[in-house]
Amino acid sequence: MVARSLMNHLVAAHVAAVVGAIGACLVLLPARRRPLAAGLAFLAAAEILLLYALIPSHDLARLTASPLRVGAVVVGVLATAGLGLLLARLPAFVPLVLLLAAPFRVPVTLGQQEAFLLVPLYVVLGAACVSLLVRAVRGPLPPLPRVPAVAAAAYIALDAVSLLWSKDPHAGSIELTFFIFPFAALVAVVARSPFPEWLPRALGAVLVGLASLFAIVGLWQEATHRVFFAHDLAVANSYTSYFRVTSLFKDPSLYGSHLVLAIAVLLVALWARALPVSVIVALLALLGAGLYFTYSQSSFATLFVVTLAVTLATADRTSRLVVGAAVVACVAVAAVVVVAGIHGQSARHVTSGRSRLISETAKVVRRDPLVGVGVGAQPLASQRRDGPRSQTQKNASHTTPLTVAAELGVVGIVAYLGLLAAIVLVLRDAIRRRRVLGLCLAAVFCSLFVQSLSYAGFFENPLLWGTLALGVATARLQPRRVRDEVPVRPEPVALPAVEGVRSTAS
Numbered sequence: 001m002v003a004r005s006l007m008n009h010l011v012a013a014h015v016a017a018v019v020g021a022i023g024a025c026l027v028l029l030p031a032r033r034r035p036l037a038a039g040l041a042f043l044a045a046a047e048i049l050l051l052y053a054l055i056p057s058h059d060l061a062r063l064t065a066s067p068l069r070v071g072a073v074v075v076g077v078l079a080t081a082g083l084g085l086l087l088a089r090l091p092a093f094v095p096l097v098l099l100l101a102a103p104f105r106v107p108v109t110l111g112q113q114e115a116f117l118l119v120p121l122y123v124v125l126g127a128a129c130v131s132l133l134v135r136a137v138r139g140p141l142p143p144l145p146r147v148p149a150v151a152a153a154a155y156i157a158l159d160a161v162s163l164l165w166s167k168d169p170h171a172g173s174i175e176l177t178f179f180i181f182p183f184a185a186l187v188a189v190v191a192r193s194p195f196p197e198w199l200p201r202a203l204g205a206v207l208v209g210l211a212s213l214f215a216i217v218g219l220w221q222e223a224t225h226r227v228f229f230a231h232d233l234a235v236a237n238s239y240t241s242y243f244r245v246t247s248l249f250k251d252p253s254l255y256g257s258h259l260v261l262a263i264a265v266l267l268v269a270l271w272a273r274a275l276p277v278s279v280i281v282a283l284l285a286l287l288g289a290g291l292y293f294t295y296s297q298s299s300f301a302t303l304f305v306v307t308l309a310v311t312l313a314t315a316d317r318t319s320r321l322v323v324g325a326a327v328v329a330c331v332a333v334a335a336v337v338v339v340a341g342i343h344g345q346s347a348r349h350v351t352s353g354r355s356r357l358i359s360e361t362a363k364v365v366r367r368d369p370l371v372g373v374g375v376g377a378q379p380l381a382s383q384r385r386d387g388p389r390s391q392t393q394k395n396a397s398h399t400t401p402l403t404v405a406a407e408l409g410v411v412g413i414v415a416y417l418g419l420l421a422a423i424v425l426v427l428r429d430a431i432r433r434r435r436v437l438g439l440c441l442a443a444v445f446c447s448l449f450v451q452s453l454s455y456a457g458f459f460e461n462p463l464l465w466g467t468l469a470l471g472v473a474t475a476r477l478q479p480r481r482v483r484d485e486v487p488v489r490p491e492p493v494a495l496p497a498v499e500g501v502r503s504t505a506s
Helices: 002-028 033-054 057-065 067-089 091-101 119-138 146-165 169-191 199-224 231-237 252-272 277-292 297-314 317-341 354-367 378-386 400-433 435-452 462-475
Strands: 106-110 113-117
Touching: 002 033, 002 146, 002 169, 033 119, 033 169, 057 067, 067 091, 067 119, 091 119, 091 169, 091 199, 091 462, 106 119, 113 169, 119 169, 146 169, 146 400, 146 462, 169 462, 199 252, 199 277, 199 435, 252 277, 252 297, 252 435, 277 297, 297 317, 297 435, 354 378, 354 400, 378 400, 400 435, 400 462, 435 462
Parallel strands: none
Antiparallel strands: 106 113
């Protein structure tokens, strides 16, 4: 009986993977209103089937056993629908509300496993999908450009159908249910939202405001030596001479990533003179102090790269030369320190175990090079090679390209590179339409990409897909006249005309 139940759940997950892949293609590819509605329905059906596959039967029975719990579910559905109708009247607020909900994760128990899921975002995203359906009924919606739509649909569809051969269907089902399929809907919703002139400043204010809140909580944790949601870290802190904080997150690096994103946007605003310098410096000081106590090496490295990239893209020639010289000096000093520090130590010790993770993941890639071991299965595949005593969660590669190669093979790497190229092209067009906004989106994407090379969660981050969608919406705008755009590089000041001498400005 138990084996039959497990088989039914696995069949449901496989059907959901195919249905969700079709739904993602329908909502992303240029289409009329009926295919869009069908795509959202397919995604909803896939979510229901995957939840059935993930949640044990006894938990489902408990959910429907009490009238109070059934009533709570009904109230939640009605509240989501009501919010969707409200957003249908105010569609320009959809990206703003989604950004407000995006960072917050809630601990949820699935069977015997606890996970931190983006529950507030799922509620708002469900309402946004209702809003999109209502708008589709009222009139035509703007289609997504073909290149980013095809690239995103291809990667999501491949990731979804790889569940059919995944070595870890449970982890793969979690990946599709709570990240990949919802974010396909997120791109479809945000990319088709109206984009008024006030929205970019509002989005920037929300991003920086949330990061400032997180930094204040993190500094309070440092002062009181208390952390939330991170029992393992609390134990580790008791054995170290320093105290790592997580703010409202479970992981210091995830907290640090949000701070770096806000710092990147503020750096663009600094060079663009979009805000008073005193305000930007004060915010940078707060965020920098919060970032310091994360002691996240990946966040520090990301901040270094993003600061260099933003400066080279936006600063004047003198500033670029100064920053370039400083970078060369810092790299040289860091190289000397690293060489001196690693003398006589193993690579595994120096890289905090990352070299072992990379080597074990590379073995998985070599074993299944064409289509990989399937979505979500890289940690388990590495665990089996590393021996039965290792823990699955300790074997995640923390390197997105390697994870993609292990789980989706060469085919997945092609789809991954295609998606990255499409995002770059979209951001290039966005910069041409609205230079400062486009540069902010590019800085956010650069930060997410750089951190993905040493930290997991690239495709599980809603801000990645939101950046793609906002880039599409920005690229759809009419180019703004040069004199209406905020200057990014300081403009030369024209000399006043002197009587009897023709002004060079005339």
